[in-house]
Amino acid sequence: MTNLPDAFAIAPVTGSNFSRELRRAGRSMVAAKWPLLALAILFVVVVVAIFGPWLSPLDPNRQNIMMRLAGPMAPGPNGATFVMGSDALGRDVLSRLLYGARVSLMVGISAILVGGTLGTIAGLVSGYFGGWIDDVIMRLGDIQLAFPFILLAIMFLVVLGPGLVNLILVLGIGQWVTYARIVRAQTLSLREKEFVEAARAMGDSTTSIMFRTILPNIVAPLTVIASFNVASVILAEASLSFLGLGVPPETPTWGSMLAQSRDQLIANKWWLAVFPGMAIVVTVLSFNIIGDWLRDLLDPRLKERG
Amino acid sequence: MWTFIIRRLLQSVIVIIGVTLISFVALQIGGDPTFLFVSERATPEEIEMIRKALGFDQPLHIQYLTYLGNILQGDFGNSLSYRQPAMDIVLGALPATIELTVFSMIFAIGLAIPFGVFAALYRGTPVDGGIMTLAMFGQSIPNFWLGIMMILFFGLYLNWFPISGHVPLIMPLLQGDFMTALTNIPSSIYYMVLPGVAVGFYSLSRNARLVRSSMLEVLGQDYVRTARSKGISERAVVINHALRNAWLPVVTMVGLEFGFLLGGVVVIETVFSWPGIGRLVFNAINQKDIPVVQASVIVLSVIFIALNLIVDLIYARIDPRVKL
Numbered sequence: 001m002t003n004l005p006d007a008f009a010i011a012p013v014t015g016s017n018f019s020r021e022l023r024r025a026g027r028s029m030v031a032a033k034w035p036l037l038a039l040a041i042l043f044v045v046v047v048v049a050i051f052g053p054w055l056s057p058l059d060p061n062r063q064n065i066m067m068r069l070a071g072p073m074a075p076g077p078n079g080a081t082f083v084m085g086s087d088a089l090g091r092d093v094l095s096r097l098l099y100g101a102r103v104s105l106m107v108g109i110s111a112i113l114v115g116g117t118l119g120t121i122a123g124l125v126s127g128y129f130g131g132w133i134d135d136v137i138m139r140l141g142d143i144q145l146a147f148p149f150i151l152l153a154i155m156f157l158v159v160l161g162p163g164l165v166n167l168i169l170v171l172g173i174g175q176w177v178t179y180a181r182i183v184r185a186q187t188l189s190l191r192e193k194e195f196v197e198a199a200r201a202m203g204d205s206t207t208s209i210m211f212r213t214i215l216p217n218i219v220a221p222l223t224v225i226a227s228f229n230v231a232s233v234i235l236a237e238a239s240l241s242f243l244g245l246g247v248p249p250e251t252p253t254w255g256s257m258l259a260q261s262r263d264q265l266i267a268n269k270w271w272l273a274v275f276p277g278m279a280i281v282v283t284v285l286s287f288n289i290i291g292d293w294l295r296d297l298l299d300p301r302l303k304e305r306g
Numbered sequence: 307m308w309t310f311i312i313r314r315l316l317q318s319v320i321v322i323i324g325v326t327l328i329s330f331v332a333l334q335i336g337g338d339p340t341f342l343f344v345s346e347r348a349t350p351e352e353i354e355m356i357r358k359a360l361g362f363d364q365p366l367h368i369q370y371l372t373y374l375g376n377i378l379q380g381d382f383g384n385s386l387s388y389r390q391p392a393m394d395i396v397l398g399a400l401p402a403t404i405e406l407t408v409f410s411m412i413f414a415i416g417l418a419i420p421f422g423v424f425a426a427l428y429r430g431t432p433v434d435g436g437i438m439t440l441a442m443f444g445q446s447i448p449n450f451w452l453g454i455m456m457i458l459f460f461g462l463y464l465n466w467f468p469i470s471g472h473v474p475l476i477m478p479l480l481q482g483d484f485m486t487a488l489t490n491i492p493s494s495i496y497y498m499v500l501p502g503v504a505v506g507f508y509s510l511s512r513n514a515r516l517v518r519s520s521m522l523e524v525l526g527q528d529y530v531r532t533a534r535s536k537g538i539s540e541r542a543v544v545i546n547h548a549l550r551n552a553w554l555p556v557v558t559m560v561g562l563e564f565g566f567l568l569g570g571v572v573v574i575e576t577v578f579s580w581p582g583i584g585r586l587v588f589n590a591i592n593q594k595d596i597p598v599v600q601a602s603v604i605v606l607s608v609i610f611i612a613l614n615l616i617v618d619l620i621y622a623r624i625d626p627r628v629k630l
Contacts, residue, residue, distance in 0.1 A: 143324035146611050150569035151603045155332045158591055158599050159342065231446065238448045239573050243588055258451060262577065270458050277451035285446035292442075 028297050035293035038286035045283050049102040056095035060252050063089045072271050085271035087260060093271060096252035097279055103253040104283070107168055108234045112226050114172025119179025120222070124210045126180065127187025138184070141177035149174050150239060157245040164247050167240065171233050182225060186218045224294045231287035238280055254280045310622055318615045325607045326377055329600055330370050338362065342596045343386065382601035387590075392597035396583060396605050401476035403575070403582030403606075407567050409498045410506035414567070415560060418510050422517025426525065427544065437514060444511025449570045453504035453577040460500060467500045470579040501578040505570040509563050516559060524548045557624070561617030565610035572606075 048055060072085045085093050126137040144152070153170045160166045190196060191214065199213045240246050241255025249256060254276040261272035333339045340357040348356070357363050360383075361372050376382070382392040425437040461469035473494040478486040524530060525548055533547045534540075575584030583602050590598040 139320075140324075143321050143328070146321045146614075147325060147328070147603075147607050148565045148569035148610060150572060151606055152328070154572075154587060154591070155329060155599060155603045156335065158594070158596065159332050159335060159339075235446075235448050239450065242448075242450050242573060243576070244591060255448075258448075258454065261454065265454060265457060266462075268458070268462055273451070273454045273458065277448070277455065280451065281443070281447050284448075285443065288442060288446050 025297055028293075034289055038289040038293075041282060041286045042290070045101055045105065045286075048098055049105045052098040052102050056092070056098040060091060060095040060099045061250055063091055065089070085269075087257075087264075087272055093257075093275055096257055097254070097275055100252045100254045100257060100276065101279070101283075103164075103247060103251060104234055104237060104255070104280075107164070107171065107237045107247075107253070108230045110168045111171035111175065111233045111237075112229050114168060115175030115229070116179050116222065116226060118173065119176035120183050120215070120218075122176060123180040123183025124187055124214065127184040128191055128206070128210055128214070130188075134184070137180065141180055144174075144177055150236065153236070153240055154243070154245065157240065162245050162248065164251070167237065167246055171236055171240075174236070175229055175233065178225060178229065179222065182221055183218055186221065187214055190214050190217060220298050224291060224298060227287055227291040227294055231284045231291065234280065234284055234287070307622070311619060314615060314618055318611055321611055322608060323374075325604060325611070326374055327370070329604055330373050333373075333596070333600070334366070342594065377604065382604075383597040385590075385598045386595045387593045388595075388598075392595075392601040393605075395586065395598060396601045399581065399583045399586045400605065401474065401480070401582075402472055402580060403568070403571055403584060405475050405494070406498060406501055406505065406575070406580060406582060407564065407571050409495070409502040410509070410567050410571065411560070411564060413502055414506035414509035414513060414563065418513035419517055421510070421514040423521055423544070423549070425514065425518040426521035429522065434518075438518070441511035441514045444507050447507065449504050449508055450573050450577050452507055453501060453574050456500045456504055457577070468497055469500065471497050472581050473497055501571075501574050501580055504577070505567055505574045508570065509567060513559060513563070521548060524551050527551075557617060557621055561614040564613050568606055568610060 087093055087096070122137050122141075126134045153174060156170050157166060160170075187210075196209060196213055199209050204213070237246060237253065238255030238258065241253050242259045244259060246256055247253055249260075257276040258273060258280075261269070261276070264272050333342070338357075340353055340360065340362045343360060344353050344356050361369055364372070380393045382396075384390060385392045385395055388395055421437050421441075425434045428434050456467075457469045460466045473490050473496075475487055475490055475494045478484075478490065530543060530547050533543045538546075571580075571582065572584035572587060574580070575582050576588045579585065583606065587599055587602045589595075590602070
């Protein structure tokens with residue numbers, strides 16, 4: 001994660017540059033195969049997240065006490081089938097899994113947006129102005145990293161109470177340091193470049209230089225970090241939901257489904273744990289593969305060192 | 307050297323103060339913290355009394371200083387559900403957590419080094435591919451799910467390992483009972499295998515990749531090429547020249563990894579009913595037992611910070627280039 005690609009930061013971003021890079025990316029993806037598969041999987045996950053309510057065979061919150069803990073492929077209500085079994089309240093595991101994709105992805109991406117925005121602004125300010133502002137922001141980051149993240153999240157969520165917004169905020173704030181450090185490092189080197197000098201000479205305002213001149217050139221490394229980050233945020237969300245600090249229990253997420261599977265473990269109701277867990281692994285693995293591939297693509301020097 | 311040590315010590319103190327500040331903010335962020343300490347059926351008079359008793363009627367900066375002073379004396383107040391000092395409860399649970407963390411660290415780092423070295427030496431071969439694929443999976447599996455899967459397979463299906471239970475090691479040591487500690491070792495490890503592997507697998511994967519890239523970097527250095535061209539056996543090149551330089555990053559990662567593993571242990575303990583801080587925190591979360599949560603988080607953070615300090619000092623000792 002600390003090996004940062006800077007290959008993109010040399011020339012200012014222009015339209016033709018971008019489309020050339022896009023074609024290069026396409027060719028490299030087809031050549032590498034695994035990233036292509038990962039992208040296909042993520043596409044499916046996104047489709048499921050968007051169309052989950054139409055795809056799911058049953059109402060994910062419809063309880064059916066008569067049909068609780070039915071195994072996979074067992075007959076469900078009204079001639080339907082519990083393809084992945086039913087849980088302790090007789091709810092359909094498959095339907096909850098499909099709904100869960102939506103919440104898990106939404107939490108992951110929103111948290112990245114929160115953390116990425118905060119971190120980018122902090123990093124731009126820190127790198128562009130330097131001096132005591134830089135010191136304060138970076139020391140703040142050091143202090144935050146001195147906490148193991150999950151402990152920090154636990155402490156805030158216990159007081160704030162679980163809930164979607166709180167979860168996104170805590171996960172997002174947990175990530176800002178990563179972005180701030182990268183953006184700061186890039187800004188430090190970019191602010192001395194000619195095209196930034198030029199913008200300054202033309203009398204552009206400081207905000208305009210930071211956000212219109214410097215920022216577009218940092219987007220590439222940011223996307224790499226973000227794709228790794230979605231993976232770790234989804235994992236963190238699962239952990240927190242598992243501890244009962246995630247979304248309210250009736251909202252299905254993959255993490256909370258796993259939390260509820262714990263009580264049925266001794267009774268060997270394996271389907272409650274296996275399917276949501278596999279959903280997490282496949283999604284996170286795909287994000288990690290894409291992240292690896294993006295990093296190699298943006299900075300071929302790192303490829304050797306994998 | 308001394309200026310480095312003093313600067314590093316001061317830094318740690320500042321970070322610890324920062325930690326207490328953050329935990330203080332966490333208390334205040336949800337509004338009047340009094341309500342975190344009273345039962346839902348308390349009358350307004352009772353609430354007012356508790357607010358006074360806990361000092362929440364004071365100005366914020368006074369509250370913080372009192373809070374800081376109490377923490378420095380190890381006083382986090384009484385646990386709301388156990389009715390004894392939160393600190394005592396946390397310290398009682400600490401040894402079990404440390405045991406599991408150390409075990410998972412030995413597992414993770416102990417295997418990451420040979421895996422990473424082999425992957426680097428056999429770069430591009432199926433050995434490398436296999437190890438790296440495994441590592442990629444390892445970084446994508448939630449540790450608690452891995453724990454659940456191992457319970458299902460190794461615990462319930464194959465019946466090879468116990469799925470819960472704990473045989474203490476550190477506790478008898480602290481009580482001066484070395485014989486018990488010694489005889490406990492085998493069974494203690496037996497109980498730690500499943501939770502330890504579940505926690506350590508992510509670290510193993512990440513560090514195998516780190517060791518591999520660190521090793522590849524060293525193998526490309528001029529002095530390694532020189533050693534090879536001198537006709538030294540490949541084995542000697544790897545052991546005397548490459549490994550000796552590749553292990554420096556490993557020392558740094560040990561400190562950071564410990565904190566990460568602690569976080570993992572907190573989650574995994576609830577899966578295996580491990581009687582450590584994690585399970586304590588989990589129960590405290592459900593009972594809204596704020597003093598116990600705060601004491602747990604701060605104790606673990608201070609351990610993490612102290613450990614990183616020690617690692618940095620060791621690092622400065624073994625790598626003469628560090629004289630910041």
